[in-house]
Amino acid sequence: MVGLGSVSVPVVKQYLRYVETLDIDVPALLLGSNISAATLTQENERISGEQLQAFLASLIIATDDLLFGLKSGAFVEPGSYSVLGYITMTCATLEQALERIQPYEKLVGDMGVTSINYQPQRLAINWHCAYTFEDVREQMVDNVFASWLAYARWLSGQDLGPLEVHLQRAEPTLELRQHYQQVFNCPVLFSQPSNSLILPREYLNIPLRQPDHSLLQTLELHAAGQVSALGDAHSFSIQVKDIIRILLAKGITRKDMVAGQLNMSERTLQRKLQQEQTSYQKLLDEARLLLAQQYLTDTLLPVDDIAMQLGFSETRSFFRSFKGWTGQTPSVYRECAENRVHRN
Known part of the structure; x- marks a missing residue:
């Protein structure tokens, strides 16, 4: 689709759960936005971004409430984020969940783009x-x-809160500012360069309540295929790298299996990667490095086992590659990571 792209039905249904608590003619709202009630019964269906924008514009008029965006956030559910919601449910830590937003947020909709800036003590x-x-x-x-805040609290079982909230819009009335403070329980700054949630960096290590590594891999494979089917909002190489990472976690490095997930031949896969000035080997190395660092930092797996898991035929090849990537041997990297943990 062009223009504002498309949006998954669960996005609309979150707003509707809030609207249904109000005295508003919902069928009229949907009709005026050209949204079929039948479409909303199909979780896998999508509507156009123009339809959602028209629906929300009508909702602003119908509610006459400048806070309906904040209030509707309380009606979030895992399914509100489509497959991405179920993926984050199976992650082990908040950091893992955040890492899945950018590759798969298109499955929720083309409403916007998320980016994360990591700093020594906090992240935006x-x-x-x-x-x-x-x-x-x-x-x-x-x-x-x-919604993010409510969902993070549910995922972690903790009363998490940001350090600050930054909003680009002009500062509203005192009454509205107080409501923002109540929802986020932190300073809310207006007229800022970007719309951002500022979190303590230690939140990244918070464990989530329902980790399931095997299910996570299965869901990610499914999601990667769905993203590919939706088009090229993300570069092709990013899609390929996501699939490599998922398969690599199972010890699989085969190019033909990656191509199969994208419903194309190996030759087509390589040609499309060349168009983006990269290669399968480069993406495989990047995925190997990321997983190797996770294994060395977060597990007690012997280096020999890590090399085998990453598809290296012998440990010596893994040592040589890892030192080329990082300037350190795997053993030294693990020791440094342990020292950082002890210092903190």
Whole structure:
């Protein structure tokens, strides 16, 4: 699709769960936005971004409430994020869940783009909304941030809160500012360069309540195929790297299996990667490095086992490759990681 792209039905249904608590003619809202009630019964269906923008614009008028974005965030469910929601449910830590947002957020919709800036003591999760109506955009940012916070609290079972919330819009009235403070329980700054949640970096290590590594791998393979089917909002090489990473966690490095996940031949796979000035081997090495660092930092697996898991025919080849990537041997890297943990 062009323009504002498309949005998954669960996104609309989260707003509807909130709207249904109000005295509003929901069928009229949907009809005026050209959204079929039958479409909303199919979780895997999508509507256009223009339809969602029209729906939210009508909702702003119907509610006459500048806080409906914040309030609707409380109605988030795992299914609100489509497959991405179930993927994050099976992650072991909040860091793992955050790492899955960028590769798979297109499955939720083309509403905006997430980026994460990591700093020594904190991190900023930024969300750039793609919608064109200013009032709709502001309500969507509020909904996204309130939803993220509510969902993170549910995933972790902890009363998490940001250090600060940054919003690009002009500062509202005192009454509205107080409501923002109540929802986020932290300073909320307006007229900022970006829309961002500022979190303590230690949140990355918070364990989640339902980790399931095997299910995570299965869901990611399914999600990678869905992203590919939706088009090229993400570069092809990013899609390939995601699939390599998922298969590599199972000890699989075969190019033909990666191509199969994308419903194409190996030759087509390599040609499309060349068009993006990369190669299968380069993406495989990047995925190997990422997994190797995770294994060395987060597990007690012997180096020989890690080399085998990453598809190296012998440990010596793994040592040579890892030192080329990082300047350190695997053993030295693990020792340094342990020292950093002890210092903290």
